[in-house]
Amino acid sequence: MNPLPHNPTPGSGPVWLYNPLPEALHHYEAALLDVLAAAGVSARSAEAPSVEVQSASSWGRARAALAELAAHARAGRENGHLVVLWPTYGLLEPALWWPVWRESTVSVVVHDPSPLRRQLGMGRVASAVGGRAARSSHLRVIAHSEVAAQRLRAMGWPEPALVPHPLFRVRPRTRPDTPGQGxxxxxxxxxxxxxxxxxxxxxxxxxxxxxxxxxxxxxxxxxxxxxxxxxxxxxxxxxxxxxxxxxxxxxxxxxxxxxxxxxxxxxxxxxxxxxxxxxxxxxxxxxxxxxxxxxxxxxxxxxxxxxxxxxxxxxxxxxxxERCERGWAEYLNQSTPTPAGHQRR
The missing domain is CATH 3.40.50.2000 (Glycogen Phosphorylase B;)
Structure with a gap:
């Protein structure tokens, strides 16, 4: 993992991928890095404390989450575009990045707006607080399907960016294809x-x-x-x-x-x-x-x-x-923070 940069000029930094689930989302992160590299987008992995405490009690997982919250604060005021690959705190996640990353853009990928299993930060209060924070000028929300985007809209969140799920290039098929077999x-x-x-x-x-x-x-x-x-x-x-x-x-x-x-x-x-x-x-x-x-x-x-x-x-x-590369490149180029005193044309 690479540490986040310190005190660069606001708006001039690269894209950073923040992954608090390094095992579960290893493939997802690797595919996204591959997509961005092919699309000509400079991106690196930012060091994130893992919250994958599979055998721990709920208190153990809470302590891991608190460690990540502390890391949020320490990483504050860095420049560039930070893409949060998994919302550790569910729908509350945007509110945690809002006060400390004002010099940059933060995009939070919301995979499951209404998860099938109970998760931290998925209640109505969390949704209201997170949705309000997501309206900040330096925060964005990403969804990977129109169904997820519709759900976020229904909850009163700002319009999410619909960006394709990361996808590696297809590998050549090695087995014969025969209907009725296999x-x-x-x-x-x-x-x-x-x-x-x-x-x-x-x-x-x-x-x-x-x-x-x-x-x-x-x-x-x-x-x-x-x-x-x-x-x-x-x-x-x-x-x-x-x-x-x-x-x-x-x-x-x-x-x-x-x-x-x-x-x-x-x-x-x-x-x-x-x-x-x-x-x-x-x-x-x-x-x-x-x-x-x-x-x-x-x-x-x-x-x-x-x-x-x-x-x-x-x-x-x-x-x-191809749609994936184009979609991510367009999204990140449109969402890149602009240095103070400059306007987009």
Whole structure:
């Protein structure tokens, strides 16, 4: 990690990425650095105290959060554009940066405006305080999907910037694509928004169509028609599971974005999921894996339709990467702080 710069001329510094979840968001940060480098944007990682205290009590996590708050104050009044990759304090996050980074621009990425699990700083009071702070001239809010942006607007927040989720360039596909063969994979941690009813209906139909059906991730219950591999997946294990799949399924009833879908696209693996704005932006409106119903037969048809589409996926991924580079470059160029006494033309 690189320390934040000290006492430079306001408005002349680079882009800094502040990541309080260095393990969970390692891939996200690396992809964003890669996107920015390709787009010609100078960016570096800023040292952030990790709040990933998985085994600690709530008090332990609170102490880690307080350590980060102290770091906020110490890093105050630095120049450049700081992008906060995860809001440790939820919707309260903008209020923590507001008083100490007045010489710079701070952008906070809000991934889940209404999270599925209880999180620090996600109540109404926090939303009101954070939303008010986000109206400051040097604060910005980033969302990665129109659904998330709509939710922020509904909460009374200022208009968020809709910037693409970071995306590595697609890797060449290494396995043959044959409909009716291979593994249909669901992966990632279980959450209440996973559509278990749809999965239960899909399992036997996909098996009858010749597919192996696998769910790999932590916390999943038994699901009829699926082989459930319960446990945490490391980065390498996640890539291995996704890389050998015929298709990756996104059976979510409610979501704002999907890192699993992004990872699949990067690995050249076709994705099947609901016709959701995030997936449509990632894959293109015409992608045959977007399903507009909960009819399991339609999902099986979509799996068959994408199983032989690696070349098409590669083109869609290349287009998505281009949009990503362009979107981040335009956003950061428009949001770069202007030195005192100068005006934009």
């Amino acid at each position: 593994t249909v994979l669901v992966c990632g941690q279980f959450k209440p928004a996973r559509n278990l009813t749809l999965l239960t209906q899909l399992g036997p139909l996909l098996a009858a169509a010749g597919y192996r059906t696998v769910i790999a991730g932590r916390g999943w219950p038994p699901v009829t028609g699926w082989e459930v591999i319960d446990g945490f997946l490391s980065e390498a294990e996640l890539d291995a599971w996704i890389g050998q799949a015929a298709a990756v399924l996104i059976p979510y009833a409610r979501f704002y974005q999907s890192g699993i879908a992004v990872r699949a696209v990067e690995l050249g693996v076709p994705v099947v999921g609901p016709d959701h704005p995030f997936l449509a932006e990632l894959l293109g409106l015409a992608w045959p894996g977007l399903v507009g119903t909960d009819d399991p037969a339609d999902w099986v048809d979509a799996v068959d339709a994408v199983a032989g589409q690696s070349e098409r996926l590669a083109r869609a991924a290349a287009d998505g990467r």
